[in-house]
Amino acid sequence: xxxxxxxxxxxxxxxxxxxxxxxxxxxxxxxxxxxxxxxxxxxxxxxxxxxxxxxxxxxxxxxxxxxxxxxxxxxxxxxxxxxxxxxxxxxxxxxxxxxxxxxxxxxxxxxxxxxxxxxxxxxxxxxxxxxxxxxxxxxxxxxxxxxxxxxxxxxxxxxxxxxxxxxxxxxxxxxxxxxxxxxxxxxxxxxxxxxxxxxxxxxxxxxxxxxxxxxxxxxxxxxxxxxxxxxxxxxxxxxxxxxxxxxxxxxxxxxxxxxxxxxxxxxxxxxxxxxxxxxxxxxxxxxxxxxxxxxxxxxxxxxxxxxxxxxxxxxxxxxxxxxxxxxxxxxxxxxxxxxxxxxxxxxxxxxxxxxxxxxxxxxxxxxxxxxxxxxxxxxxxxxxxxxxxxxxxxxxxxxxxxxxxxxxxxxxxxxxxxxxxxxxxxxxxxxxxxxxxxxxxxxxxxxxxxxxxxxxxxxxxxxxxxxxxxxxxxxxxxxxxxxxxxxxxxxxxxxxxxxxxxxxxxxxxxxxxxxxxxxxxxxxxxxxxxxxxxxxxxxxxxxxxxxxxxxxxxxxxxxxxxxxxxxxxxxxxxxxxxxxxxxxxxxxxxxxxxxxxxxxxxxxxxxxxxxxxxxxxxxxxxxxxxxxxxxxxxxxxxxxxxxxxxxxxxxxxxxxxxxxxxxxxxxxxxxxxxxxxxxxxxxxxxxxxxxxxxxxxxxxxxxxxxxxxxxxxxxxxxxxxxxxxxxxx
Numbered sequence: 001x002x003x004x005x006x007x008x009x010x011x012x013x014x015x016x017x018x019x020x021x022x023x024x025x026x027x028x029x030x031x032x033x034x035x036x037x038x039x040x041x042x043x044x045x046x047x048x049x050x051x052x053x054x055x056x057x058x059x060x061x062x063x064x065x066x067x068x069x070x071x072x073x074x075x076x077x078x079x080x081x082x083x084x085x086x087x088x089x090x091x092x093x094x095x096x097x098x099x100x101x102x103x104x105x106x107x108x109x110x111x112x113x114x115x116x117x118x119x120x121x122x123x124x125x126x127x128x129x130x131x132x133x134x135x136x137x138x139x140x141x142x143x144x145x146x147x148x149x150x151x152x153x154x155x156x157x158x159x160x161x162x163x164x165x166x167x168x169x170x171x172x173x174x175x176x177x178x179x180x181x182x183x184x185x186x187x188x189x190x191x192x193x194x195x196x197x198x199x200x201x202x203x204x205x206x207x208x209x210x211x212x213x214x215x216x217x218x219x220x221x222x223x224x225x226x227x228x229x230x231x232x233x234x235x236x237x238x239x240x241x242x243x244x245x246x247x248x249x250x251x252x253x254x255x256x257x258x259x260x261x262x263x264x265x266x267x268x269x270x271x272x273x274x275x276x277x278x279x280x281x282x283x284x285x286x287x288x289x290x291x292x293x294x295x296x297x298x299x300x301x302x303x304x305x306x307x308x309x310x311x312x313x314x315x316x317x318x319x320x321x322x323x324x325x326x327x328x329x330x331x332x333x334x335x336x337x338x339x340x341x342x343x344x345x346x347x348x349x350x351x352x353x354x355x356x357x358x359x360x361x362x363x364x365x366x367x368x369x370x371x372x373x374x375x376x377x378x379x380x381x382x383x384x385x386x387x388x389x390x391x392x393x394x395x396x397x398x399x400x401x402x403x404x405x406x407x408x409x410x411x412x413x414x415x416x417x418x419x420x421x422x423x424x425x426x427x428x429x430x431x432x433x434x435x436x437x438x439x440x441x442x443x444x445x446x447x448x449x450x451x452x453x454x455x456x457x458x459x460x461x462x463x464x465x466x467x468x469x470x471x472x473x474x475x476x477x478x479x480x481x482x483x484x485x486x487x488x489x490x491x492x493x494x495x496x497x498x499x500x501x502x503x504x505x506x507x508x509x510x511x512x513x514x515x516x517x518x519x520x521x522x523x524x525x526x527x528x529x530x531x532x533x534x535x536x537x538x539x540x541x542x543x544x545x546x547x548x549x550x551x552x553x554x555x556x557x558x559x560x561x562x563x564x565x566x567x568x569x570x571x572x573x574x575x576x577x578x579x580x581x582x583x584x585x586x587x588x589x590x591x592x593x594x595x596x597x598x599x600x601x602x603x604x605x606x607x608x609x610x611x612x613x614x615x616x617x618x619x620x621x622x623x624x625x626x627x628x629x630x631x632x633x634x635x636x637x638x639x640x641x642x643x644x645x646x647x648x649x650x651x652x653x654x655x656x657x658x659x660x661x662x663x664x665x666x667x668x669x670x671x672x673x674x675x676x677x678x679x680x681x682x683x684x685x686x687x688x689x690x691x692x693x694x695x696x697x698x699x700x701x702x703x704x705x706x707x708x709x710x711x712x713x714x715x716x717x718x719x720x721x722x723x724x725x726x727x728x729x
Contacts, residue, residue, distance in 0.1 A: 010051045011104050012322065017044040018097050019391065025089055026394040030081040038075040041089075045071055048096065050224050054195060059109045060099045066121040067092050073125070088124060090395070092117055176203070179225065180239035181212040192229060199225060215243050325421065328381050332567055335371075335378045336663035342371045343660075343684035372661070379565055383418035386464040386473075389428055390415050393435055393462060400439045407446050407457040408439060414464035419471050420565040426542055427473070427562070430535040434475045434558050435460065437532065442479035442556050452553065454478070466564070470544075470586055473560040482508055482550040490516065508548035512536040540695070542566070543584070543678065545644065569664050569681070571691065573657035574640065576621045577630035581653075582662055582681060582691045589641045589648070591656060596635055605705060609639055609650040616641065616650045617698065624676055624701040630654055644694030651697070664691065676700040 021044040024037045049064035067089075073079040095117045099109040179196060181189055189212050193205055200218025207213050218225070222240045229238050349357070349364045390412045401408040419427075443449075443458035450456055461476040484507050491498045491510050498510070510516060514533040536546050544562035563569070563586065571582040598610040599618075607618040618639070622630030631637050637652040662681035667674060667690075678693035 007055065007104075009322070010055060011100060014048050014051060014100055015097075017048055018093055018100070020044055022090065022093050022395060023391060025086055025093065026398060028081070028086060030083055030086060033074070033081055035075060038071065042068060042071040042075055046223065053224075054198075057099075057103050059111075059114050060096065060103065063092070063096060063099060063114065063117060066118060066125075067096070070121060070125055079124075085124065088120055092121065176215065176217050176243045177222070178239075178241055178243045179214045179216060179229075180241075181207075181214070181233070182237045182239065183210060184212060184233055184237055185209065188233060192233070195229070196225070323381075328378075331378055332382065335375050336567065339371055339375055339661070339663055340682045340684075342367055344686060347684035375568065375661075379420075379568060380418075382421045382565070382567075384421050384424055385415060386417045386419060386424070386471075387412075387415035389419075389424050389431065390462050390464075392428060393431075396432060396435060397439065397460060400436055404440060405445065406439065406443060408443065409457050409459050411459060411461045412463075413461065417464040417466060417471060418564075419464075419562070420567070422566060423542055423562060426538065427560070430538050430560070431462075431473070431475065433532060433535045435462070438475055438477040438479065438556065438558075442477040442481075444480050448480075452480075467561075471562050471564055473562065475558045475560075476555065478555040481552040481554055481556055482511075482548070483552065487511070504550075505548070508550060511548075512546070567664060569662050569679075569691065570659070571662050571681075572640075572659050573683075573689070574621075574651075574653040575655040575657055576625070576653050577627040579625075579627050580657065580683065580687070580689045581621070582689050583640065583642065583651070584691065584694075585659060587642045587644060587694050589643055591638055591640045594634055594637065594639045594650070594652075599634060607634070611641060611650070614648070616648050618650045618652060619698050619701045620652045621692075621697070622652075622654075624697055624704060642694050644698070647695075647698075649694065649698050651692075651694075662689075662691070 021041050024041050024044075028034070028037055028041075045064050045068040049061055049068055052058075052061035052064060070079060070089075074081060079085070095113060098113065102109040181192060184192065186209070189209075193202060193214055196202055196214055196216055196218075199220045200216045203215045203217060205212065205214040225240055226235065226238060346364055346368060349360055352360070393412075394410055397408050397410045438460055443460065444452070444454075446456040449458065459478045461474070463472075463474040463476065465472050484504065487507050487510050488498055488500065488502075491513070494513070494516055496510065496513060496516075498507075512532050512535070516532070539546055539560055539562070542562055543566065544560055547559040547561070548556065549559070550556040563584075569582070570585040572585050572588050574581050574583055592611070594609055600608050600610065600615065602608055608615040609618050610616075618634075620637075621627065622632075631654050634652065637654060638656060639650040639652055640656070642649055642651055662683075664679045665681055667677060667680045670680075674690070676693055676697040676699075677690045678696070679691045680688055681691060683689050
């Protein structure tokens with residue numbers, strides 16, 4: 001079996017461990033660090049180191065060796081944490097992520113970056129750990145007085161900290177032990193025996209599939225053996241303990257001489273690394289002080305699954321399975337085709353009459369329910385919690401606030417709210433722009449907040465919740481709010497067509513104009529006038545819209561409304577002439593029959609519809625899409641009130657057919673981009689229906705009117721006469 005078959009599993013697990021590591025580092029209180037968090041960070045580095053060693057990723061293994069050693073000193077109280085030290089740890093985590101990405105792509109990691117991070121970690125170890133030991137009344141390591149110099153500048157030797165870690169792990173479970181593989185197939189068994197041979201000397205191995213035992217001599221710790229094995233098998237399939245029988249007795253006889261034999265066993269290492277001897281004393285002292293380094297001395301067989309870490313790891317893996325996204329997408333496409341076929345059959349059955357078809361009708365009703373349940377179950381596979389998105393922002397807020405000199409508290413709400421995987425990946429960049437914008441322009445510096453009677457620390461809230469068939473994501477800050485006059489003045493300077501009579505909602509939307517920025521100077525955070533227009537365009541591309549609510553002195557809320565998924569859509573079927581169209585049900589507010597007295601003419605042939613003291617632009621679908629044989633008398637049509645990009649429109653259609661769930665097909669991929677149309681679907685009779693884009697349809701209607709109307713003087717709003725209505729039709 002090729003060991004590269006397990007690369008993907010290692011990469012995915014390592015990425016998850018790095019994400020957990022970053023989360024714990026950001027939550028760490030440097031004044032009173034939580035031992036559980038430090039242990040979790042240490043375990044993550046330890047697991048990555050073990051896997052990297054197994055697969056031969058040397059640079060990644062060496063970096064994690066250094067990092068793990070520092071973390072061990074931190075959790076033993078020998079390294080006093082500060083914010084800049086945590087920043088160094090975060091940079092190391094980023095470097096590990098880069099190295100992991102390089103190996104995933106089949107490349108070698110950046111050697112210069114590796115040397116730079118090694119030097120930073122070595123300097124931190126030599127300067128800070130000595131201070132910590134001295135403050136605690138312990139012995140200051142001799143290496144702290146004189147930094148180790150690499151033999152070659154371009155190819156540094158393995159750092160002394162790595163050597164000390166190797167020495168400490170040699171004392172942690174060294175000697176002869178028995179590794180039992182439970183319920184492991186022959187192919188995996190052979191591979192595991194081969195891997196154990198890389199960790200020490202395999203003396204004998206025998207048994208069957210139920211229990212296969214390997215007796216080996218190794219200086220590698222039990223934890224390292226477990227970390228390597230658990231990339232291939234589950235923790236509950238593994239038992240590690242001292243060898244029984246004569247081997248155990250032999251090991252027991254040799255035990256008293258361990259302290260004397262250790263220098264001889266490591267003589268080769270000390271010869272290769274001159275500073276290893278001095279470092280080993282420090283490592284031995286740290287290992288003796290560490291509560292986690294204590295190992296049972298009995299000859300029993302403690303199970304790996306009995307350890308808290310292994311138990312949690314095994315439990316999580318046994319309840320989940322990793323599946324390629326491509327396979328999930330293929331299943332979703334097949335379920336979509338099944339729904340289309342079911343709709344075709346349902347329409348055919350509905351045309352049959354007579355009691356003889358009762359069983360067929362009942363069967364179709366059952367098929368419809370089962371198909372819908374199947375579709376919802378399959379769609380739920382692609383749904384992942386918003387925590388996948390929100391977990392990225394503590395780091396963004398920390399670094400951006402540091403650059404701006406602001407104190408920010410980040411609060412997340414609704415992290416368990418689920419959204420389609422494709423949307424969560426596409427929403428990260430727009431949300432990042434909005435968060436940075438709130439930190440830069442929204443929340444004031446601490447001095448100004450104090451002067452305004454606010455707490456020095458600003459509050460930024462990321463919120464997610466379901467509402468109908470949509471998800472609402474909000475970025476809320478308690479800053480100064482938007483300044484209407486300032487936005488209008490800046491818009492006039494930028495040459496935008498604005499007026500003092502604009503509503504607040506229209507003024508707030510100005511921040512999404514291309515090239516628009518209120519920043520006084522350009523920084524690496526903002527000021528170039530790019531980003532916010534891209535945010536709006538990207539969100540609209542996902543079928544969503546952006547709304548802004550702001551109060552001077554109290555803060556700003558930016559709300560993103562997105563569909564839960566892009567694959568299935570709840571729609572309303574409408575008919576215009578002989579053509580069938582689909583309106584997204586989430587955009588439909590109501591429908592009504594327009595009365596003559598509620599229709600008003602504007603400049604040219606524009607018409608508005610009065611609905612409860614609100615004047616809505618009228619969009620005749622047959623005019624915008626050039627549909628023949630449609631009704632032209634406005635009072636004989638049906639007005640569907642819809643909302644897009646925060647504005648409401650009245651779409652004139654011939655008939656409302658009904659509500660149905662449709663499978664969305666990308667029109668651009670299969671044909672080309674069509675103005676006023678967002679996608680397409682296949683109806684029950686096999687015909688193709690276009691899914692309308694509300695905002696694009698209004699834009700298309702205005703373009704066509706502008707193209708065909710002559711220049712006419714504007715006139716005041718007045719009641720539409722019969723002749724005018726016929727002309728506008």
